[in-house]
Amino acid sequence: MLLKELLFPSRCLICKKISKDVICRECLSKISVIKGPVCEICGSPIDKEGICYKCKISPPYFSKACSYALYDGVIRTAIIRFKFEKKKSVGVFLGKILGEFVLELAWNADFIVPIPLSKERLRSRGFNQSEILALEISKIVGIPMSLGLIRIKETKPSVNLNVEERLNNINRAFLLSDPNLKFKKVLLIDDVYTTGATTNEASKTLLDRGIKEVKVVTLAREI
């Protein structure tokens, strides 16, 4: 063991107990992993198997979406520290967890594509959180990552907007620059699924540009 490790042992991000992993086993066991019935299309937890009301009245452009956990407790804290305190190592750790989840889903896809940030947002944050997750997933499942989806317009934080404002807010926010994606199946990756509006708009852009099918996986989901 290195002297540095003896003097400053690494600690769990959440409980601060000594842990060789970013998040210790005990804290990992507290993550609200989504189990039980979810909407067959958008992946929202529902009372019984089937399709949720929202997808029945207005089906999304993506064919399927799924999230690893609810956006609360341990996963929420971890995502916030990763994004806003710029802790990339937390993102790599979360990406590995998500990679195992995607491996279990066994959805077939030709490319993994992260939801992009605009140039301005990327400059201020220093990295795209979804790209860090997508890269780890790509390594674990052995499907190449493409950065061909580009964001031309940043959406305002959507917490204070109503549904219509949210939809307008992201209209024509994406472009596709990778011709290799044409006729291929794409797995879109994002950190948090909120209303699904962002992933739906990105999916629409991809389908408009000849992508065969879009599925979505996110680390967490707000309900």
Ligand SMILES: [Zn+2]
């Ligand atoms: Zn812990």
Ligand SMILES: [Zn+2]
């Ligand atoms: Zn649904």
